[in-house]
Amino acid sequence: MTVQIPFDNSYARLPDRFFTAQPPTPVAAPGLITVNRPLAAELGITLPNDDTGIAAIFAGNTLPDGATPLAQVYAGHQFGGWAPQLGDGRAVLLGEVVDRAGQRRDIQLKGAGPTPYSRMGDGRAWLGPVLREYIISEAMCALGIPTTRALAAVTTGEPVLREAAMPGAIVTRVAASHIRVGTFQYFAARRDVEALQALSAHAIARHYPDADGPLGLLQAVIAAQARLVAKWMGVGFIHGVMNTDNMSIAGETIDYGPCAFMDAYHSEKVFSSIDQFGRYAFGNQPNVAVWNLAQLATALLPLMPERDSAIEIFTHEINTFPDLFDLEWHRVLRAKLGLARVEEADVALAFDLLTLMEQAQADFTRYFRGLSGADPAQTAAEFTDPGPFNTWLLRWQTRLDRETRSPAERQSAMEAVNPAFIPRNHRVEEVIKASLSGDYDPFFKLVDILKRPFEDQPENRAYQAAPAPEETVTRTFCGT
Structure with missing residues (x-):
């Protein structure tokens, strides 16, 4: 029995200039690290018990029946600088499936070899970023945040040259689609109105069937991004590289490169080694989102009948983002504080x-989880000077007195939104370090813990702890 994937590949039916037909480049010795069987079942994929056959499929050595492999083309603003052609430089889209819930999902091999868009890169990924994406994307899903998913991770049996020779690997990514703001920018920059019309129609049919034309599409993407970024910030997540080619119009988190979760809270926190000026800092993420959305609006302008009036209309829509984001962010904060009434x-x-x-550098995740408990006053231990916090705590408790829920109901509701476990950066680095010596047990343990982020899991309490000074991760890297 072989892997059976019920492909129905709509993107491959778009005009040829949307992509390059491109098979994955076979690797020397595929080896299965893990396959996400519950996700495979959700996608209607049949998996055998043969690890060798599964590894061959998800390494790109064997093409499953019905696959139409391709590399997508797009453009983008990277750290504000315009790049007129980017594209899948190390990823190959095998095709699409319609899952058990009736939703269309892409299946893509990331690290599958060079494509015409590799820009002199090798098209490969090394083991660290593959495990990182698997861990964090699955954790984000468990946290209830729209995200791409990880279906499989395999080794290639080939070295990848970065700072040194590293073991090669491939992650299979599942997404609602891989259409980005930069996909629209690519065709707009070429004044290819016909392609923009086809792309807009495809995106609306696939993601926002109730949207009325380009204006409706823009409105839907604005609302989706406002919800997404608020959810990121609610768990202390920093994307790290919010370029327009890394913003999915489906409203999913995509491209887990130099992303990170905060330990100590700071609104200007930056981890990405390539973000030298804090463009994508934690607290700046809403501002970047609205900047990116303005680029989408610009790309959609050629589809509107009257440019001058369209500029005015689109500008108005972009200007709705701050209020939409504030609405979502305030909703997240109220939930984290256990406030049901407004x-x-x-x-x-x-x-x-x-x-x-921020002043006390309190641990973001541990603090809110402690506040959710039966004795919130214990969280004063997060503060070197608990006096101002105790004053705040009295204000909060006075506010809770005006709620209609019981303390037990409030505690349950708070524990359902304030996670006990996140993929802390030092734990992810531990996993990667162990994997380089062939030990995947820490990877499997961390993945299992993060499947249940809102459960107490007393046996895994060590994974709630902030890093010791010598364990602290201050910089994260893209991996390309």
């Missing part, structure tokens, strides 16, 4: 807490 002073209460946390 009062005007709630936002100031939440922001005052964040200010105190």
Whole structure:
């Protein structure tokens, strides 16, 4: 029995200039690290028990029946600088399936070899970023955040040259689609209105069937991004490389390169080694999102009948983002504080807490989880000077007195949104280090813990701890 994937490949039916037909480049010795069987079942994929056959498929050595492999082309602004042609430089889209819920999903091999868009790169990935993407994308899913998923991770039996020779690997990524803001930018820059019309129609049919033309598409993407970024910030997530070619119009988190989760809270926190000026800092993510959305609006302009009036209309829509984001972010903060009712002073209460946390460098995840517990006062231990926090705590408890939920109901609701476990950076680095010596047990353990982020898991309490000073990760890297 072989791997059976029920492909239905709509993107491959778009005009040839949307992509290059491109098979994966076979590797020397595929080896299966893991395959996500629950996700495979969700996608309608039949998997045998033969690890060798599974590895051959997800390494690109064997093409499953019905696959139409291709590399997508797109453009983008990278750190604000325009790149007129990018594209899948190390990824090959095998095709699409319609999952058990009726949703269309892409299946893509990342690290599958060079393509016409590799820009002198080798088209490969090394083991560290592959495990990192698998861990974090699956953790984000468990946290309830829209995200691409990880279906499989395999080794290639071939070295990849980065700072040194590293073991090669491939991750199989599942996405609602791989259409990016940069996909629209690519065709707009070439004044290819016919392609823009085809792309817009495809995106609307696939993601926002109720949207009315380009304006409706823009409105839907704006709303989706406002929800997404608010959810990121609610768990202390920093994407790290929010270029327009890394913004999915489906409203999913995509491209886990130099991303990270904060330990100590700081609104200007940056991890990415390539973000030298803090463009993609934690607190700047909403501003970058609206900048990116303005680029999408610009790319959609040729589809509107009257350019001057369209500019005015689209500008108005882009200007709705701050209020939409604030609405979503305030909703996230109220939930984290256990506030079911809406009062005007709630936002100031939440922001005052964040200010105190920043001043004290309190651990973002551990603090909110502690606040969710039966004795929130214990969280004062996060503060070297607990006096201002205790004053805030009295304000919060006074506010809770006006809620109609019982303390037990409030605690349960808070524990359902304030995770006990996140993929802490030092734990991910531990996994990668162990894998380089062939030990995948830490990887499997961390993946298992992160499947249940809102459970207490007392046996895994060590994974809730912030890093010791010598374990602290200050920089994360793209891996390309």
